[in-house]
Amino acid sequence: MNLLRLSFANLTVSPLSSAVNILLLALGTASIAALLLANTHLASVLQRNAAGIDLVIGATGSPLQLVLAGVYHADVPPGNIDSKELTRWAAHPMVASAIPLSLGDSYDGYRIVGTVEEFSDLYGATLQAGRFWHRPFEAVIGSNVAQSTGLETGDTFSGNHGLVASGDTHDGTPYRVVGQFLATDSVLDSLIVTSTRSVWLMHNTQHQAEHREDGKLTDHQGEDCVNFQDCDQVTEGGEESHQPENNEAHAHHGEAIDHDELNLHFNDPAFEDHPQIGDQSAADEADGVNEEVTLLLITLSSPLGMLSLPREVNAESSLQAASPAYELTRLLQIVGVGLNWLKTFAAVLVVSAALSIFAALYASLRARRHDLAVLRCLGASRSELFSLLFLEGFLLTVAGIVTGLCFAHGGMSLIGYWVSDGRGLTITGWAWAPEEFLLILGLLATGALTALLPAWQAYRTDVSRTLTAP
């Protein structure tokens, strides 16, 4: 029988009171810990997905929207830009690499991204199965896409217009899965990646079909389809009917469009093995392909470029350059205001719990003052009585902290399990936020302060007076 066991035994005398105090502290601890975890996780996910991307160049509009659309694939892009811009900015001395992204379609909620192979290098991705695309309408899928949709190498699927599953389907021009990425714990896991040309051909074919109907095929290019959203609007208003009778037919108003025309493109050597869009431009222009990309992901060759290049882009073209790092900081600041309010609320919970523990210890001290006096008579020193009460407060605090951390991490694990279809966001409770250690230290200090006064009162117990008191 030592003091620790005695302290623990004393806490079990009023199990309900102890449980309530532990629960109160646990709720406060869990609230703060969960916020810290969420904040850290969000920042980590955002930073990981933006790694290697110094700038995003795209159509003018909200820079945050541009970054959200181009880096995190969490927003619609502000518009499209001419692919000639890629040639221009890729050749800039401050630019180490420029990767084009063409967005606008999706499959089962997962975005289809037209780009170049180098895009996967941004996330350190390697192929788990298959190969990269060699021809248009060949795609490589991320790990979440494979897991969620069940697609495997060799399967075909038809993309939807827009970024939701309910959009019109390109049943006549299906993609074929030729490869699958290993999981990267990044947004790439939730993307379907194909060549830029696939996206161009997909939408160019659609436009050609629409304008063939209207007899305006030759006047179409670039006139009324500023971006893919506009394309979607045009499509939706055009009473089109996609008939999935086979992979080579595409019907509008019941009129079948022969995809031999597309197959001609596929078989044309000019469409094969062209990782750089600039090389394809001439062929595409000759083919009447609508040469637009949604945005460019820029990696700078020198940090100095962060100062000069955005200014140059904004001043010398109709485009805008947005820095993911800057926009990320801005976003986290905006989110941080809300988090701070929640943290304040959680801190109030912790303080309430601390006061409750104080009240419980103090009440316990008064109820057990004879016990404490008897302990002195049995030979316990003043410091041992101090330790006894202090340990009781400390045990309550530790129990509250451990329970709270279990709540927070268990809760995060459950949330991670519920959203495990992972639209680019992987949540886990099996991680620690660095600030959690500070939180634990702070809570222990609060618990120690809470126990200090009752422990001091125990230290000062007047044995003789207490034993003779009624």
Place this chain on the structure above:
Amino acid sequence: MAVTISQNKQQRDTPVLEIRNLTFGYDQALLNIDSFTLAQQESIAVLGPSGCGKTTFMHLLTGLLRPDAGSIQINGTEITTLSEAKIDQLRGQQIGIVFQRMHLISSISILDNLLLAQRLARVPRDKTYAGRLLEQLGIADLGNRRPTTLSQGQVQRAAIARAVAHKPSLLVADEPTSALDDKNASDAITILKDLTIGNSAALIVVTHDERVRASLQRTYDLTTGQ
């Protein structure tokens, strides 16, 4: 060997408790004791009406109160000049106390109460001895029960067991029979005497219970000093 014999003789000759010229009072003198001595294996009933200072006397000789003047020696150690920490240590090791209201620690079992007394007295943990004490007092089967589940007589026996669990040389009992019926009171005094005398200790029972008076070897009246 000769040294050992000499030491043993000295131990036997040294009173367990010796009080000289003791005075204590709050606003006015409450206690005046010229001389009080208690040897090993002696038992004494300290008598006096309510308010005469019986409990104060007990607190003085156990070091819970310090006298205004005079000397109190326990086994030759002057406790009035000891630091509080030393008194705590001496009290834990050499004195056993049975309280008027029993005061067992309610959050732990009877057996743990005995082991706690050993722990606070800084003597080696002796669970066997503690179990034997409970057996001797007829409550061996109650060792794992908490005090709140026992009858008053059983609690009294447990309190006595705890007071002697660390083998003290002086056992002080404050009104140990005040809340007991005749049978339990008689049993309690018998047990106290057996455990004290059998362990070469000394017993002081502070009481105003006439039932106790006849059972002990000597009496001391605080009001007369005789």
